[in-house]
Amino acid sequence: MNISLRRKLDRRTFLRAAGISVALPWLDAMVPAHARAAEKVLPRRFVSVSLGLGLHGPNLFPKQSGRNYQPSKYLQPLQDLRKDMTIISGVTHPDIKGGHIAEVVILTAANLNSDAARNTISLDQHLAGNLGRATRFPSLSLNTSKSRSTSFAANGTMVPAERSPALLFNKLFVEPTAQARTAQLRRMRQNRSIMDLVGDDVRRLESQVGVGDREKLDQYFTSLRDLELRLTEDERWIDIAKPKVSVPAPTDIPDYHEVIKRMELQLQMMHLALQTDSTRFITLHQSDDLATIPINGVDEGYHTLSHHGQDPQKIAQLTLIESAIVNAWGDFVRKLKNTPEADGNLLDKSIVYLTSNLGSASSHTSKNMPALLAGGGFRHGQHLAFDRNNNYPLPNLFVSILQRMGLNEDYFASASGTMRGLEMI
Numbered sequence: 347m348n349i350s351l352r353r354k355l356d357r358r359t360f361l362r363a364a365g366i367s368v369a370l371p372w373l374d375a376m377v378p379a380h381a382r383a384a385e386k387v388l389p390r391r392f393v394s395v396s397l398g399l400g401l402h403g404p405n406l407f408p409k410q411s412g413r414n415y416q417p418s419k420y421l422q423p424l425q426d427l428r429k430d431m432t433i434i435s436g437v438t439h440p441d442i443k444g445g446h447i448a449e450v451v452i453l454t455a456a457n458l459n460s461d462a463a464r465n466t467i468s469l470d471q472h473l474a475g476n477l478g479r480a481t482r483f484p485s486l487s488l489n490t491s492k493s494r495s496t497s498f499a500a501n502g503t504m505v506p507a508e509r510s511p512a513l514l515f516n517k518l519f520v521e522p523t524a525q526a527r528t529a530q531l532r533r534m535r536q537n538r539s540i541m542d543l544v545g546d547d548v549r550r551l552e553s554q555v556g557v558g559d560r561e562k563l564d565q566y567f568t569s570l571r572d573l574e575l576r577l578t579e580d581e582r583w584i585d586i587a588k589p590k591v592s593v594p595a596p597t598d599i600p601d602y603h604e605v606i607k608r609m610e611l612q613l614q615m616m617h618l619a620l621q622t623d624s625t626r627f628i629t630l631h632q633s634d635d636l637a638t639i640p641i642n643g644v645d646e647g648y649h650t651l652s653h654h655g656q657d658p659q660k661i662a663q664l665t666l667i668e669s670a671i672v673n674a675w676g677d678f679v680r681k682l683k684n685t686p687e688a689d690g691n692l693l694d695k696s697i698v699y700l701t702s703n704l705g706s707a708s709s710h711t712s713k714n715m716p717a718l719l720a721g722g723g724f725r726h727g728q729h730l731a732f733d734r735n736n737n738y739p740l741p742n743l744f745v746s747i748l749q750r751m752g753l754n755e756d757y758f759a760s761a762s763g764t765m766r767g768l769e770m771i
Contacts, residue, residue, distance in 0.1 A: 388688055389480065390722070390751050391626040391696040392473050393616065395675055396452050396496050398634040399652040400704035401668050401716040402661065407435040411731035420669060424676040427720065429727045430683060430693060432768065434717035436732030437740040440760045444711040446634055448703040450504070452496045453629065455741040455759035465502035466759065469744050474627045475500070476753055482583045485627040486619060488514070490608040492633045507631060511596040511611045518615075518624050519588050520595075589622035603637040605648065606670045613678040620692060621685055632671070641666050652707035675700050679720045697722030697747055713737055723750055725769040743768070 401420070408415035417425055421433065439455040442448050451458060453468035467475075470485055478484025487497040487507045495507035508514050596615065599608050609632055616628050636649045644651075644663045651667065654660035675698075682693040698720040705714035714734050720726070724746075732738035741761035746768050748755045756763065 388695050389623065389626055390477075391620055391628075392470060392699070392722075392747060392751065393620070393627075393696060394453060394470060394496065394629045394699045394701070395613075395678075396629070396631045396700075397671065397702040397716075398446065398449055398632060398704075399649065400702040400707040401672070402664060403435075403705065403714055403716070405665055405668065406433075406672075406716055407731075408433060408729045411729050413728045415729040419665065420672045423669075423673055424679075427676060427679055427683070430679065431718055431720035432724065432726045433729045434719065434732075434740075434743065434765075435729065436714060436734045436737055437717055437743070438705065438713050438715050438737040439741060440737075440739050442712050444704070444709075444713070446703070446710075448712045449494075449631075449634075450496070450498070452631075452701060452703050453744075454498055455744065455761075456502075457760070465498050465504075467500045467502075468496060468498040468505075468629075469747065469758065470627045470629050471497055471499055471505065472758070473748070473751055473753075477751065478625070478627055481623055481625050482586070482588070483518075483619075483625040486514070486616075486625050486629070488612050488616070488628065488630045490605060490612060490630070490632045491602070491635065494631060494633050495629060496631045497629050507629075510598050511608075511615050512598045514612075514615050515595045515618075518619055518622070519591055521588055589624065591618055591622065593618065603640055605632070605635050605637055605639050606641070606667075606674060609671065610674050610677075613674060617678065617681050617685070620682070620696060639667055639670075641670060649707075654708050656708070672700075675718070682721065693721035695722065697724075697750065699747075715740060717743065719743070719768075722747075723771050725771055728767075730765070730767050738766070742766070746770075 405419040406421070408418050408421065410416055415433070417428075424431070439448070439451060441457045441459065442451055442455070443459055447458070450465055453470060454466045456466040457463060458465065470487075474485035485497065485505075487495040487505045489495060489507035489509045491509055493506045493509060495505055497505035497507070499505060508517070596611055599611065609630075612630055616630060619625050619628065634649060636647050638644065638647050643666050646660065646663060648664075648667055651660050651664040654664055679693065679698055682696055682698065683691050685692040687694065700716070700718040700720075702716050703712055705711050705716070714737065717740065739760060739762055741759045742763055742765040744758040745756060745761045746764040748758060749764060750770055
């Protein structure tokens, strides 16, 4: 047998001819022999896109529930994706106060109402901790303009977001020089040595402090172990070549007002990251933004328009901005759908979520949060309409996502089970 056929092909294999590179779809030869002997399992992925200023509910949510809904203003351009997505209304994170403070619990659903409360692990980081070791980057946290993210570690600390598409491209696809690689390896090993020393100190302290302090030290020690494991994983990837892509490196957009273009550029990078299997878990957050976005018909700042006070002229301008945002999300979903993988496409195994901490930025409420879900192996094509006066717990969706990703879990944050009416294929 030809040796080249016996060897497992790399997922990042490209066809090269006449100066062009074309990524191959997922082939049977890319599945290891032991996996073929059991079951051909393609990777599952989760992507969250979140907005700090909400979406205007009357323009988003259809008036009819079920599968025969008439598309709303924002959904009309997405009707080619109708069978690939579910619109969810009448949901919120239980016991969460409204306002911009709820931004940090978009993916944690943690109750931060008391002074002693702290944030908990976010859905993406929980998934990455369980399923993210197969890729160079267990997860990516991104923003369009700030370092703020919706990703939180197990100890409740925020995972800083990368806001530069150019730096992200370098991280994903540009090989370091031999000198830089050597220096990086030396730093990793030095950090692991420091970790051992600090760990010894923590263990000695545990026998000298009270119960409350021991719990804090245990959390700290857990973080150290997680970091040490991550350093070990990073070292494993040092000598593995990064994937090659045929697209040019992006150029960052310095104009503060180009909110939509920056979002579109990050979404393009996210598609590349998923297509090359560089990561399987990504969050992108668009923070509260004061910019006046250069769209014809818009002459006030985005933040000001989101706090419209039911002024029809402000809502009309806000509609132009939010239409562009929803369309950018739809284009990303289409791109995944149009990217072949095995006998399907990239969207088949990618759960793509669009949401916000605010149901209405104008009234600073987190009730009736926007929620669009696409791909990932759910039975889509419907408007799941829950009670808008007595909201359904949105964390139930998180449990459905965890189970769809293959984790046998029945709880997350304040969830009471899986989301009613959302079925897996």
